[in-house]
Amino acid sequence: MIHDATGSRPGFWSRLTTTSMFRSPWFDARRDTAVRPDGSTALYDHVVSSGSVTVVALDERGSVAVTRQWIYTHEGTQWRLPAGRIEPADPLPEVAARRELREETGISAREWRHLGTINCADSFTNHRDHAFFATGLRYGTASLEPGEADLEVHSLPFDQALALVVGGRMPHAGSSYALLMARALGLG
Incomplete structure (x- = not known):
């Protein structure tokens, strides 16, 4: 489960920011700044599609x-x-x-x-x-x-x-x- 920064809870991922790096009619490649379950911050690249x-x-x-x-x-x-x-x-x-x-x-x-x-x-x-x-x-x-x-x-x-x-x-x-x-x- 991902929470945004306002709903951050220990032991869960939290999204701080999201940026679209590339968008097409078929998908959106995003880079998020996220807080991992251990509390550290990381970049997380992923692709969002309509399915x-x-x-x-x-x-x-x-x-x-x-x-x-x-x-x-x-x-x-x-x-x-x-x-x-x-x-x-x-x-x-x-x-x-x-x-x-x-x-x-x-x-x-x-x-x-x-x-x-x-x-x-x-x-x-x-x-x-x-x-x-x-x-x-x-x-x-x-x-x-x-x-x-x-x-x-x-x-x-x-x-x-x-x-x-x-x-x-x-x-x-x-x-x-x-x-x-x-x-x-x-x-x-």
Whole structure:
């Protein structure tokens, strides 16, 4: 828990100042002056983001929509579930999940269930990924952005998608978490 200087308590972090070092539409890189739990002062650099969503879209045959595309920051092609950023105009993560599923795959869903939220890279960023489970699928046309022109949509049996996670071939944290949660909850 972080308190600002007026709410400082021993044993907790306290933020004294925060400065935006770089801001883009996707994130804000900040440098805080903070008081650590031991009472010492330090600089703490971190990235603030709006978060993201990931969707397990399961059809009536037990298959999951899975994407494959080049991921720039990891310099390679990856398997992942439909996923994307929560936009400033999205009032709730579920709204972003519905949009991302439709944009990337052309799929819309009748039933939605929140699977949970996972923190990603805690010491580096506040980034959270909200995982959803979608059923009652209807198929349409994807609406890809220019950076997604190489995105391929596949339909894999749930167990095969889960095997990609267990085998280390789907390293995307949100996708791994969503598939594992769906299995743990008996949904897939």
